[in-house]
Amino acid sequence: MPHVVCLRPVHPEALEKLREGGCTVEVLDPVNETTIAASMPKAEAVIVRATPINRAFLAHAPNLRIVARHGVGYDAVDVPALTERGIPLTVTPDANAQSVAEHAMMLMLNIARQTAFYDKATRELRWSNPPVPTTFDLGGRTVLVMGFGRIGGRVARLCAAFGMKVLVRDPFIPQNTIKGAGFIPVKDLAAGLAEADVVTVHVPSSEKTRGMVNGEFLASMKQGAVFINTARGTLVEEKALAGALASGHIAAAGLDVFWEEPATPDNPLLKLPNVVLTPHSAAATEQGLRRMALSCAESILQVFAGKLDPDVVINQEVLRGNA
Numbered sequence: 249m250p251h252v253v254c255l256r257p258v259h260p261e262a263l264e265k266l267r268e269g270g271c272t273v274e275v276l277d278p279v280n281e282t283t284i285a286a287s288m289p290k291a292e293a294v295i296v297r298a299t300p301i302n303r304a305f306l307a308h309a310p311n312l313r314i315v316a317r318h319g320v321g322y323d324a325v326d327v328p329a330l331t332e333r334g335i336p337l338t339v340t341p342d343a344n345a346q347s348v349a350e351h352a353m354m355l356m357l358n359i360a361r362q363t364a365f366y367d368k369a370t371r372e373l374r375w376s377n378p379p380v381p382t383t384f385d386l387g388g389r390t391v392l393v394m395g396f397g398r399i400g401g402r403v404a405r406l407c408a409a410f411g412m413k414v415l416v417r418d419p420f421i422p423q424n425t426i427k428g429a430g431f432i433p434v435k436d437l438a439a440g441l442a443e444a445d446v447v448t449v450h451v452p453s454s455e456k457t458r459g460m461v462n463g464e465f466l467a468s469m470k471q472g473a474v475f476i477n478t479a480r481g482t483l484v485e486e487k488a489l490a491g492a493l494a495s496g497h498i499a500a501a502g503l504d505v506f507w508e509e510p511a512t513p514d515n516p517l518l519k520l521p522n523v524v525l526t527p528h529s530a531a532a533t534e535q536g537l538r539r540m541a542l543s544c545a546e547s548i549l550q551v552f553a554g555k556l557d558p559d560v561v562i563n564q565e566v567l568r569g570n571a
Contacts (some may be wrong), residue, residue, distance in 0.1 A: 355502025385410030
C-alpha cells in the first residue's frame with residue numbers, strides 16, 4: 249500500500265479519499281527536522297502546504313514518487329531537484345481561484361469603504377464623528393489586473409461586475425483573448441500604471457518577477473492609487489512600497505502576502521495605517537481548503553494508477569521521462 253505523508257493537516261475528506269484508494273496516510277503536526285527525518289523514509293507521496301521542499305528534505309525521502317502542492321505557488325519547492333529524481337510536482341490550479349479572487353475584492357472594498365476605521369469608530373460609539381476618512385465607489389474606477397490566469401481572470405470579471413473599467417496586463421496571453429473576454433489589454437506597463445486607480449497583482453513568483461513591484465513600478469503608478477497583492481510577497485520590494493505609502497503617493501495597500509512569512513516585527517508595512525493586512529489566508533476558505541486537499545489526493549491516486557493529469561504537473565519533463 250502506498251504511504252502518503254501530509255505535512256500539516258488537510259481536509260479530512262481528502263484523507264478518506266486516499267485511504268479508500270488503497271493508501272496509508274500519516275499527518276505530520278508539527279513539521280520539523282525530527283518528524284521529517286522519522287517519517288519521510290517510508291513516504292511515497294507527500295502533500296505539502298508551506299514546508300520548503302529542498303535537497304535536504306529530499307535526502308530523507310528515497311522512495312518519494314510525487315510532491316502534491318496544496319495550492320498553486322511553488323516558490324518554496326526546488327523543482328530542479330525533483331526533476332533530477334523524476335518526481336512530479338503537482339499543484340491545484342482550479343481549487344483556490346475563486347477564494348483568492350474574492351479575497352482580492354474584499355481587500356479593495358475594505359480600502360474603498362474604510363471598513364477598519366468605521367468598525368473601530370462604531371465600537372467606540374463615535375457615530376461618524378470627524379475626521380472621517382475618504383471613501384469611494386469601485387464603480388467608475390479603473391483597475392489594472394496584472395496576470396490573466398485562473399485567479400486574475402476571475403478578479404477581472406468581478407471588477408467588471410462592480411462597474412470598473414478593467415485593464416489587463418499579461419504578455420503571455422494573446423491580446424485578442426483579453427479583448428474577447430471584454431477587457432482592455434495593456435502593452436505599455438507604465439501607461440497602464442499611470443491610468444489605474446487600483447493595481448492588483450496575480451502573477452507567480454519567479455526569477456523574472458521577483459521584486460517586480462519596485463521603486464520604478466510604484467513611481468509609475470497614478471498618484472493616490474491603491475495596490476493589492478494576493479499572489480506572492482516576493483513580487484514586492486517592501487521598503488519601496490512602505491515608502492510610497494508613507495509619502496502618500498500610494499493611497500493604500502491591501503496585502504495578503506509578505507516577502508518573509510510569517511511577517512516579522514521589523515516589516516515596515518505592519519506599522520502603516522493605510523494598509524489592510526491578512527496572513528496569507530486568501531485561499532483558506534472552508535471550500536477552498538477542501539478543494540485543494542481533494543485535488544492533491546486525486547493527483548496522488550493518479551500517480552499510483554499511472555494516469556497523472558499533465559495539466560496539474562509543473563515539471564512536465566518528468567512525464568516524458570517516465571513514459
